Amino acid sequence: MSKAASTRTTPCLVTASPAASPAVSSALPPADARALVGSLAPLLHDWLPRQRWFAGKGRPVTGFVPVAATELLPMTAGGPGLLHLLVRVEQRSASGPPPAIPSSSPSGAASAASAAASGGDCYQLLLGVRKALPPALASALIGHAAQGPLAGRTVYEGLHDPRLAELLLERLRASGALGPLRFDHAGTVPAGLTGRLLDAEQSNSSLVYGDAYILKILRRVFPGPHPDLELPLALAAEGCDRVPAPVAWFEAADPSGSGDSLTLGVLQPYLRGSQDGWQLALAALARGRDFTKEARALGRATAEVHLALAAALPTVTLGRRQTAQLAEGMAERLEAAAQAVPVLMPYVPGLRTAFDALTGLDEAARGRPAQRVHGDLHLGQTLRTPDGRWSVIDFEGEPARPLAERRRPQPPVRDVAGMLRSFDYAARSHEPWRPDWAARCRAAYCEGYALAAGTDPRAEPELLRAYETDKAVYEVLYEARHRPDWLPVPMAAIRRLADGA
Ligand SMILES: Nc1ncnc2c1ncn2[C@@H]1O[C@H](COP(=O)(O)OP(=O)(O)OP(=O)(O)O)[C@@H](O)[C@H]1O
Ligand SMILES: [Mg+2]
Structure with missing residues (x-):
């Protein structure tokens, strides 16, 4: 297969000094x-x-x-x-x-x-x-x-x-710079672990080392603190054990000289034997099993993460103007999505009422707390270990949004809305459709959240509806572009939300 016949004897690729050993990069x-x-x-x-x-x-x-x-x-x-x-x-x-x-x-x-x-x-x-x-x-x-x-x-x-994967781990074991790259570690990384690339199709690439660590290689990279490193580090410092704490990571200096770094990879403990919430929810549906106990535990885990993020990182209060901006952004996304997916058009007036309702609330006048959030929370971002404990992963937020926007403090209800949509998705992807199953999970999730957070996300129905609507609009756009067969799933939610439900 290889056209190895080359006239060169030494590849120009090697620019280390002649005295350098092969290990020198x-x-x-x-x-x-x-x-x-x-x-x-x-x-x-x-x-x-x-x-x-x-x-x-x-x-x-x-x-x-x-x-x-x-x-x-x-x-x-x-x-x-x-x-x-x-x-x-x-x-x-x-x-x-x-x-x-x-x-x-x-x-x-x-x-x-x-x-x-x-x-x-x-x-x-x-x-x-x-x-x-x-x-x-x-x-x-x-x-x-x-x-x-x-x-x-x-x-x-x-x-x-495997040889190159092992080398990468070896680099991560010691802090130091290598040209534009900077390696850091917060714990001891054992030597000699064999790496295997996860073959699941993802937005990034992840290598599992000896079923003990997972290294996420970020693919599209940006200057500035990356939430997939920033938030797990902050949570670890806060003592929150719902998120695997980064053990090592590597970054590059921004070549434009901004002083920012581009986060390139994060090594975290691998939760051996864990299953993600999406698989577990589908398995429960397939067996006709109740999932409310799990949903309640997930609500608790989400609340714990939110409490720790609010304690670890700056929070703000959104005034009337910022709330109006939030609603405007949602309305703009709705208009753009309806242009791209005309089937959405008849529901635009009904959906808009969700966003209009946000600005007219008393809370908007008093101010609404906002903090760092997960930003793309759904069942697939949660892992349950064999001992039944839930963890939350993948804090990069919605990869399609600009990094600055992803890092902005937001009402934590945004994450809750994401998870509520996910229960809906799971129930809809099961034949026959099980709206009762989704409704029970959604209620249990909010109950679990309220128990740990002290506030029930359903206490702000307008905010929850606005975020659910925004999410469903995003889903319509995504499905229309990538998985047209799935379009009926968010469209069912669109009909419900446009009716003010
Ligand atoms: N700490 C962990 N322990 C066990 N498995 C993990 C861990 N972190 C991630 N995984 C597995 O690796 C997969 C990919 O991780 P992650 O979601 O962070 O990557 P991603 O590329 O951002 O994915 P996506 O395309 O869904 O955004 C997860 O779905 C999960 O199955
Ligand atoms: Mg991701």
């Missing part, structure tokens, strides 16, 4: 990084848009710009190399003529946020480089470089290679 100077990315461009052009975590699907890729390139392991005669790349992907919009100037920003708020300064989303790639790929790694193939510094080399998804 280095950042590539900009000119080398450009040559390298140029050499990889034809392969990435084909491979990158096919990755589940590639967020710019449907918009043609027009170019790759290196942001940083670091050799985590220089390639040797006998072994693989590991190349860490941050690459900015230039794209143009899906329809319409190509822009005269290289595209600055594709459609979409998230892209706009990340691209504001740079003109495209920045992705983290960990590329393995070998002369030839062993059969066990065949499925990881990205391609054979035909030109440039990697000419004649086989390039592959390095995270599939």
Whole structure:
């Protein structure tokens, strides 16, 4: 398979000093990084848009710009190399003529946020480089470089290679800098654990080491504190054990010199034998079993996380103006979604009343507490360990929203609404539909939440309805784009919410 026949004897990829041992890694100077990315461009052009975590699907890729390139392991005669790349992907919009100037920003708020300064989303790639790929790694193939510094080399998804995965963990065991990369740890990480890449399709890539740790490699990266590291660290410092505490992480300095870092990966304890709430809910539905005990426990876990976040990080009070802005944002998203998914159009007036009701409330005048929240809470973001205890994972928020927005304090009811929608989803995905099952779970979840938090989310029905509506609108847009078969699920909620239920 490999076109290993190369005229080069030593790959230009290696820029460490001649005295450097194979274990020494280095950042590539900009000119080398450009040559390298140029050499990889034809392969990435084909491979990158096919990755589940590639967020710019449907918009043609027009170019790759290196942001940083670091050799985590220089390639040797006998072994693989590991190349860490941050690459900015230039794209143009899906329809319409190509822009005269290289595209600055594709459609979409998230892209706009990340691209504001740079003109495209920045992705983290960990590329393995070998002369030839062993059969066990065949499925990881990205391609054979035909030109440039990697000419004649086989390039592959390095995270599939247990040897390279182990090397990454080894880097995380000690704090220190490596070119633009900075490794930190808050606990002891054992050596020699074998890593396996989780094959579930996700927005990021996760490696499990010896069933003891999980390393989440963030794929689309942004300058600024990343909530998937920031919030679990804050919760750990607050003594909240509902979230696996980060053990080690790595970041890159923002090459634009903003002083911010780009969070690249977080290592956390792996909850062995755990099952996620979505699987458990579906299993309960399939067996006709009650799930209210679990729902109540989940409500309690959510409340504990909220209490700890409110104690650990700044809170604010949203006044009338901010509440109005919140409602306006929701109404704008509704209008945009109805334009894109016309089936939503007849429900717009009814749904708008949910947002209008927010601004007219007494609470809006008095002020409404807001704090850091999970931001994308649903059953799939919860794990139950074999001892029956629930944990919450994945604090990156809604990946489609700009990082600054995801980090903004919000009413905690937002998370509650997300989970309530999730019970609805589970019940709707079961044949026959079980609205009674969902209603019982939703009530039990709020009860559990109230017991731990001291406030029942149902005490603010307007706020809850507005957030549920906003979420259902998002779901309609998502399903219409990605899973049209599922569109009836959020549309059922849309009908209910438009009626003011
Ligand atoms: N600490 C953990 N212990 C056990 N399994 C975990 C842990 N953290 C994550 N997982 C598993 O890894 C999967 C992916 O994790 P996570 O949700 O953080 O990744 P993601 O790429 O952000 O996913 P998504 O696309 O759903 O946003 C989870 O669904 C869960 O099954
Ligand atoms: Mg996620």
